[in-house]
Structure formats: C-alpha cells, structure tokens
Amino acid sequence: MKAATEFDAIVIGAGSVGNPTAYFLAREGFRMLVLDELSSSGQGQNKAAIGGVRATHSDPAKIRLCQQSLEIFSHWKESTGTDIGWKKGGYCFPAFTEKVETTIKGLLPVQKKFRLNIDWLDAEGIQKVVTGISPDGLRGGTYSPDDGQVSPLLAAESFTREAVRLGAVYRYREPVKSLVLNGNAVVGVRTEKGEYRAPTVINASGVNATGLCQMAGLNIPILPDSHEGGISAPVQQFLDPLVVDLRPGPEGKTINFYFGQDANGQIIFCYTPKVPISGTNRNSTYEFMPIIAARLVEVIPRLKNLTIRRVWRGLYPMTPDGSPVVGKAPNVEGFVLGVGMCGQGFMLGPGVGLNLASLVAHGKPVVDREVFDLLSPARDLYAGKKEALK
Numbered sequence: 540m541k542a543a544t545e546f547d548a549i550v551i552g553a554g555s556v557g558n559p560t561a562y563f564l565a566r567e568g569f570r571m572l573v574l575d576e577l578s579s580s581g582q583g584q585n586k587a588a589i590g591g592v593r594a595t596h597s598d599p600a601k602i603r604l605c606q607q608s609l610e611i612f613s614h615w616k617e618s619t620g621t622d623i624g625w626k627k628g629g630y631c632f633p634a635f636t637e638k639v640e641t642t643i644k645g646l647l648p649v650q651k652k653f654r655l656n657i658d659w660l661d662a663e664g665i666q667k668v669v670t671g672i673s674p675d676g677l678r679g680g681t682y683s684p685d686d687g688q689v690s691p692l693l694a695a696e697s698f699t700r701e702a703v704r705l706g707a708v709y710r711y712r713e714p715v716k717s718l719v720l721n722g723n724a725v726v727g728v729r730t731e732k733g734e735y736r737a738p739t740v741i742n743a744s745g746v747n748a749t750g751l752c753q754m755a756g757l758n759i760p761i762l763p764d765s766h767e768g769g770i771s772a773p774v775q776q777f778l779d780p781l782v783v784d785l786r787p788g789p790e791g792k793t794i795n796f797y798f799g800q801d802a803n804g805q806i807i808f809c810y811t812p813k814v815p816i817s818g819t820n821r822n823s824t825y826e827f828m829p830i831i832a833a834r835l836v837e838v839i840p841r842l843k844n845l846t847i848r849r850v851w852r853g854l855y856p857m858t859p860d861g862s863p864v865v866g867k868a869p870n871v872e873g874f875v876l877g878v879g880m881c882g883q884g885f886m887l888g889p890g891v892g893l894n895l896a897s898l899v900a901h902g903k904p905v906v907d908r909e910v911f912d913l914l915s916p917a918r919d920l921y922a923g924k925k926e927a928l929k
C-alpha cells in the first residue's frame with residue numbers, strides 16, 4: 540500500500556498535454572497525481588486554443604501524433620459518452636496567390652506519403668466546400684475532410700473526469716516549486732504543501748517548462764509569444780471546414796490567420812501578430828479586432844453581419860525550431876517531457892499523451908521510434924529545419 544504522497548507517476552500541468560497523458564497512464568493502471576497552479580483543469584493555454592485539430596502538417600512526427608489525436612477525439616463520445624464538441628468539418632487552405640498555391644502544393648507529397656486524406660481542389664471545388672468564400676483571385680486550395688474541431692474546455696474537463704474515474708488525483712492551486720532529485724534521477728516534486736514522490740515525473744507545464752527543466756540540469760528553451768483569438772455569437776451552421784488563409788495581411792508576414800464555425804454555430808478565429816509579441820502579457824490589443832474583422836469579411840463577405848462576443852490573448856509555447864519536445868529527458872532518469880507545443884498543443888495533446896504513456900509504461904512509443912525521435916529532447920533545438928506549418 541502506497542503512502543498518500545506516493546504515486547506511480549506525477550504530471551506537472553493539467554493542460555492540453557498533461558490531461559491526456561494522465562488519462563492514458565491511469566488507463567495503464569498507474570496511480571497518477573496531476574498538479575496545476577491554476578484553479579481547475581485546462582485553464583492555462585489550453586483554453587486559449589480555438590480547437591482546430593488536423594493531421595495535415597509537413598513534419599512526419601506531427602502528422603502521426605495528430606492522426607492519433609484525431610482518432611481519439613473523433614471516437615471520444617462513443618468511448619466515454621461525453622460530447623466534447625467534435626465536428627468533422629475538415630481543414631481548407633485556400634490559395635489566393637501563386638506563392639500560397641506553390642507552398643501548399645509543395646506539402647502534398649509528404650502528406651500523401653502518410654496517406655492523409657487531402658487533395659488540391661480548383662476554385663470551383665473550394666467554393667463548394669467553403670460556403671460563401673470570395674471568388675476574387677481564388678485559384679483553388681487544399682481540403683482535408685477528415686480533420687476537425689473540438690472544444691478545448693470540454694475536452695480538458697472530460698479527460699480529467701475520465702482520469703479521476705480511473706483513480707488519478709488532481710490537486711489545483713498547487714504550483715510545483717522544485718523537483719526532488721536523487722543523483723541524476725528525478726524522484727518527485729515539491730510544492731508549498733509538501734513533497735510528492737514517484738519514479739516518473741512528466742513535465743507538461745506549457746510556457747513554464749524551461750524553469751522546471753533547468754532544475755534537472757536541462758536547457759530546453761521554451762519561448763512564449765502571444766496570439767489573439769475571438770468568438771462570435773452563434774449563427775446557423777453554414778461553414779464546415781476550418782479555413783487557413785496564408786496570405787500576409789496587415790497583421791503579419793507569417794501563416795496564421797484561421798477561423799471556423801464550432802459545433803455550437805459560433806465563428807471562432809485567431810491570427811499571428813505582425814511582429815511576434817514575446818513574453819507572457821495576456822492583455823488584448825486594440826489592433827486585433829479591426830484587423831481580424833477586415834480579414835474575415837475579405838475571405839467570406841457574409842461574415843460582415845457577425846456579432847463578436849469575446850476576444851482573448853494567449854501564448855504559444857515556442858521552440859527555436861518550431862517543433863515540440865517530447866520524450867525522456869537525456870541523462871536524467873525518471874524525467875519525461877511533453878513541452879514546446881507551439882501553436883498546436885491542443886491537437887497534439889492526445890497523441891502526445893498516448894505515446895508518452897506507452898513510453899513510460901512499456902518503454903516504447905506507439906508510433907515508430909524513428910518518427911517519435913524527431914521530437915526528441917536530445918536533439919539540437921537550434922539546428923533543425925523550421926516546420927512549414929507551425
């Protein structure tokens with residue numbers, strides 16, 4: 540019989556990655572402890588996400604992990620009885636310029652190699668998929684009908700409930716202040732309320748991950764930058780896919796302006812700001828709404844009648860090479876990382892959790908080792924090629 544402060548594994552962070560990881564380990568029969576500094580589950584960057592879930596990436600590891608996430612999210616209601624807002628509407632990347640057409644067509648061979656259900660459609664085809672899209676300059680686009688959307692808040696709550704049902708213990712408002720070390724092994728954590736012991740400690744602390752890694756002697760730079768999102772009042776369902784417009788708008792040169800209609804009929808949207816805003820300030824800016832409103836109406840003119848309900852600003856836990864850091868920490872026993880999720884931690888969460896649970900419980904990930912190791916914490920984070928669709 541274990542003492543109340545002894546567990547088989549401890550997860551630091553009840554977020555996009557921590558909750559599924561705790562759930563899958565609890566399913567393996569592990570006695571789990573999850574600690575979070577906030578007052579309930581999914582209240583970190585998880586709740587800033589707009590809930591897009593796609594396997595259509597350019598990096599093989601992200602493709603495989605997100606394929607698994609899609610499998611988990613899309614069958615969640617069947618397996619648990621809980622509706623987490625899954626909507627299989629696909630993703631569409633429309634091309635309004637030659638440059639965007641070349642970029643997205645260039646990704647198709649690797650996406651096809653992984654048997655992703657994605658194709659190039661001509662302008663007419665895209666107009667059928669994205670109701671009301673402006674035909675001005677539209678050249679065509681890619682469409683992947685198996686991708687979709689989920690509510691991040693409902694998902695966090697449901698993963699937590701299922702993990703607790705399997706015996707996991709959640710403690711909120713209890714930040715981890717330090718790691719308990721024994722030689723080169725992590726054997727527990729300390730909070731203001733005391734010490735908890737476990738042979739495995741999983742760092743899933745999102746934008747705070749660097750400090751916890753440093754306590755184990757690891758240099759894993761996670762550099763938060765901020766992004767804004769918003770949501771409208773509900774309107775009748777008309778828009779199936781999440782739409783990603785890669786054209787540089789007044790707000791930026793990079794690729795992230797995307798929006799969709801969630802399962803409740805609300806239009807949900809976000810973009811990457813002009814100059815990356817580093818740091819952890821989460822006050823909304825005054826530029827966001829005017830810019831996003833113009834862009835939404837440019838892509839789908841009928842959106843001019845929307846009522847916006849709420850906006851917010853959240854953080855991407857970025858890495859220097861734009862890819863997550865997932866796996867056993869190098870040269871530190873018992874310390875596992877699921878960090879650096881960049882702009883895709885919500886969609887990666889279940890796939891990362893499933894593989895980390897298998898790694899801890901069975902010594903190997905579910906996906907091919909070669910593919911999994913592309914995200915290895917032992918890689919040189921400054922050497923890699925930048926992910927095309929981060």
Ligand SMILES: Cc1cc2nc3c(=O)[nH]c(=O)nc-3n(C[C@H](O)[C@H](O)[C@H](O)COP(=O)(O)OP(=O)(O)OC[C@H]3O[C@@H](n4cnc5c(N)ncnc54)[C@H](O)[C@@H]3O)c2cc1C
Nearest residue numbers: 552554555556576583584585589591715745853884885886
């Ligand atoms: C506007 C916007 C839109 C986005 N849209 C999408 C999207 O459509 N799809 C997608 O996949 N991603 C999206 N993202 C990105 C996504 O939100 C993040 O990548 C993801 O939430 C990161 O997951 P995480 O588990 O690493 O961090 P989090 O979900 O933040 O979880 C980390 C948890 O650790 C806790 N914690 C931190 N330090 C400690 C400590 N010392 N002790 C205890 N607890 C601690 C935090 O309180 C938090 O709950 C979006 C982000 C933004 C800002």
